[in-house]
Amino acid sequence: MSPEEFRRYGKQVVDWIADYLSTIESYPVGARTRPGEVRAALPAHPPEQGEPYEKVLEDVSRVIMPGITHWQHPSFFAFFPSNASGPAILGDLLSSGLGVQGLVWAASPASTELETVVVDWLAELLGLPARFRTDSTGGGVIQDSASSSALVALLAALHRTSGGEIRAGGITRRYTLYVSSQTHSALEKAARITGIGADNVRVVDVDPLTLAMDPGHLRSLVTEDIAAGAVPAMVCATVGTTSTTAIDPVAAIGPVCAEHGIWLHIDAAYAGVAAICPELRWINDGVAEYADSYATNPHKWLLTNFDCGVLWVADREAVTGALSIMPEFLRNQASDSGEVIDYRDWQVPLGRRFRALKLWSVIRWYGAEGLRQHLRTMVSLGDEFAALVSADPDFEVRPHHPFGLVCFRPLWTDEETMALLERLNDSGELYLSHTRVAGRVFLRMAIGAPSVTSDHIAKAWATIRRISRDMRPA
Numbered sequence: 462m463s464p465e466e467f468r469r470y471g472k473q474v475v476d477w478i479a480d481y482l483s484t485i486e487s488y489p490v491g492a493r494t495r496p497g498e499v500r501a502a503l504p505a506h507p508p509e510q511g512e513p514y515e516k517v518l519e520d521v522s523r524v525i526m527p528g529i530t531h532w533q534h535p536s537f538f539a540f541f542p543s544n545a546s547g548p549a550i551l552g553d554l555l556s557s558g559l560g561v562q563g564l565v566w567a568a569s570p571a572s573t574e575l576e577t578v579v580v581d582w583l584a585e586l587l588g589l590p591a592r593f594r595t596d597s598t599g600g601g602v603i604q605d606s607a608s609s610s611a612l613v614a615l616l617a618a619l620h621r622t623s624g625g626e627i628r629a630g631g632i633t634r635r636y637t638l639y640v641s642s643q644t645h646s647a648l649e650k651a652a653r654i655t656g657i658g659a660d661n662v663r664v665v666d667v668d669p670l671t672l673a674m675d676p677g678h679l680r681s682l683v684t685e686d687i688a689a690g691a692v693p694a695m696v697c698a699t700v701g702t703t704s705t706t707a708i709d710p711v712a713a714i715g716p717v718c719a720e721h722g723i724w725l726h727i728d729a730a731y732a733g734v735a736a737i738c739p740e741l742r743w744i745n746d747g748v749a750e751y752a753d754s755y756a757t758n759p760h761k762w763l764l765t766n767f768d769c770g771v772l773w774v775a776d777r778e779a780v781t782g783a784l785s786i787m788p789e790f791l792r793n794q795a796s797d798s799g800e801v802i803d804y805r806d807w808q809v810p811l812g813r814r815f816r817a818l819k820l821w822s823v824i825r826w827y828g829a830e831g832l833r834q835h836l837r838t839m840v841s842l843g844d845e846f847a848a849l850v851s852a853d854p855d856f857e858v859r860p861h862h863p864f865g866l867v868c869f870r871p872l873w874t875d876e877e878t879m880a881l882l883e884r885l886n887d888s889g890e891l892y893l894s895h896t897r898v899a900g901r902v903f904l905r906m907a908i909g910a911p912s913v914t915s916d917h918i919a920k921a922w923a924t925i926r927r928i929s930r931d932m933r934p935a
């Protein structure tokens with residue numbers, strides 16, 4: 462494709478995206494395709510000869526679009542938002558257009574240096590402690606996901622705990638990882654990947670009401686494990702759990718970690734970005750005093766298209782100690798001089814996309830105030846929805862944190878609640894997901910699509926009431 466052809470098709474694609482975003486509400490929110498339907502509509506074999514790009518665009522409309530669930534639809538309330546924005550899309554396009562591979566600083570210096578600047582900017586916006594900044598002992602790095610961030614944190618924790626022995630000798634002792642029943646499954650996955658093993662993931666009790674980790678139980682598990690000869694490697698505290706956005710008490714968990722020299726990782730994948738608003742900064746109480754690492758995903762709630770997860774560490778040498786490796790083909794003067802950062806030593810893969818461009822675009826386009834306004838709107842829409850549901854005696858609402866997520870249920874059996882969820886999602890009018898709290902099914906209303914307004918919230922509640930009354934007339 463020549464640059465001239467690219468210009469022509471590129472304009473068409475940008476127009477296509479703008480049309481899509483301006484007409485998104487005309488689509489049913491959830492895809493209604495049956496398993497295998499999209500695949501069956503596509504040729505089984507690749508074309509022998511190249512095709513005009515028009516053909517690809519035609520097939521996107523004809524075959525792909527019916528199989529799309531519209532995450533940016535203002536009535537998409539499932540999972541957590543993965544909200545997108547114009548500046549992020551453009552930043553990603555620039556990154557693709559440049560096509561650079563930032564595997565070492567020398568591979569494209571601006572790619573590394575812009576990343577350093579934006580992760581430091583974001584640390585400042587979030588009020589994270591100075592030791593997480595690049596001009597101190599730590600620093601931030603853009604990862605593909607919070608799962609990768611957790612894995613890298615655990616590798617660094619193991620490196621530090623083992624005094625670097627793991628690098629050559631592998632895992633030769635019983636290391637333990639502490640989570641709660643509400644911790645994201647990515648942590649158990651990291652335990653399996655690192656070789657700690659799922660059996661050494663210790664599940665700390667939670668408060669039955671708030672679902673927050675019980676620091677007293679953490680302390681007793683740690684003491685018990687040490688007495689049995691295990692080496693506690695890491696505690697993961699979550700700020701905003703995936704199921705209900707529960708907040709673990711970092712300020713009470715921290716002292717247990719400090720006492721035993723255990724790495725404290727904070728998984729704030731979804732909710733962490735809320736700290737951009739000064740009135741919500743309390744969510745990170747204890748982080749400044751105790752955390753060794755902190756992860757949040759701008760690609761969930763912060764208007765930055767997937768993928769963009771940021772990990773900060775207080776001691777970058779623990780990370781590079783665990784992950785640095787210098788094969789001959791990557792040797793270069795800049796890396797040898799120690800004057801530059803090679804982020805490949807802060808992640809699992811070697812290669813890296815230029816993700817900083819989209820985060821930079823987003824922060825510059827919205828500014829701190831624009832980002833705060835977005836978050837505050839979502840928080841207040843969450844409160845609005847909770848008030849609507851609370852006023853209905855046929856429904857129960859869980860107390861919620863100010864993160865735009867509301868968990869609620871009709872006062873029915875779990876089977877009936879699941880049937881309601883299916884009917885709601887089949888309606889095409891909105892899209893929700895569910896969770897289980899203390900054995901009970903709750904519906905999750907996660908408000909975060911960039912174009913969602915009060916009207917969409919009112920409409921969603923009207924749909925929920927209408928369909929629930931149809932299923933169970935009063």
Ligand SMILES: *Cc1c(COP(=O)(O)O)cnc(C)c1O
Pocket residue numbers: 541605606607608609645647699701702703728729730731758770
């Ligand atoms: C979404 C989520 C994750 C996983 O995020 P990925 O970036 O998809 O790996 C981890 N932890 C929490 C608390 C989450 O909400």
